[in-house]
């Protein structure tokens with residue numbers, strides 16, 4: 001395993017020293033946001049993490065190496081090349097064997113981050129159960145059930161079947177926390193009408209919960225859901241119209257599989273006059289900030305325990 005992992009030296013020494021590190025994914029850069037907002041957002045997310053006193057580790061696959069802590073040239077390559085693959089967990093071995101360059105989804109980012117020793121990961125919206133009769137379930141869900149990490153997001157992407165996604169998380173034992181909120185956020189909007197399992201009001205509160213999961217030897221993630229900032233929330237009638245149009249378009253053009261999510265996100269941005277794009281960027285930035293605060297609280301708590309044992 002180790003021979004296929006590549007950590008940059010800053011991330012590696014931060015982890016050794018118990019300093020806060022936040023993993024960031026790269027599918028959102030390569031496939032989730034348009035150019036040039038994608039590279040601008042990728043850089044901004046790293047800066048936000050640094051401003052909060054943590055080290056960013058953007059994750060992706062470069063020349064078949066599972067990489068945590070991409071350099072700025074590598075991020076630029078993922079953002080601006082036309083042939084970047086969207087790699088989920090099922091693709092990782094192929095990417096290694098074929099020495100691919102590729103962007104990692106929530107699922108494969110978690111897989112790599114966990115093996116690198118990173119405990120906190122920030123993204124926009126997780127994948128989930130798609131709408132429609134054919135069961136199309138994102139690999140993000142089983143990975144959340146199998147990886148003991150904190151994943152900070154704004155719920156599941158609104159293009160999905162949110163009640164079914166919520167139900168899946170419950171069945172598979174993934175604890176869902178609302179960060180300073182009382183219901184599950186719905187990506188571009190702050191409310192879904194769906195329940196959370198617990199409300200957390202501070203980074204320390206999240207860390208304590210995570211430590212209890214570990215003490216109980218649970219293997220699932222702690223999903224920390226943070227609503228999009230109010231000023232960037234998309235108006236519900238605009239959202240409904242954009243979403244219906246986008247969903248109809250996928251049926252007309254028979255789009256499915258790994259193309260489905262990026263297509264829906266791009267269609268909605270066009271149909272909402274850019275409102276969903278603004279919201280997507282705002283929630284990504286906000287989630288990176290909250291994740292960095294959680295990582296910092298975790299590193300402080302660990303230092304305190306270590307000192308008190310001396």
Ligand code: PSU
Pocket residue numbers: 025027028031032033088104105106107123124125126127128138139140257258259261262265280284
């Ligand atoms: N969050 C965003 N935009 C995105 C994604 C997340 O704000 O584009 C990506 C993530 O990488 C997530 C993926 O894992 O969409 C889900 O794709 P799929 O349904 O094919 O698993």
Ligand code: MN
Pocket residue numbers: 127130136137138257258260261
């Ligand atoms: Mn999907």
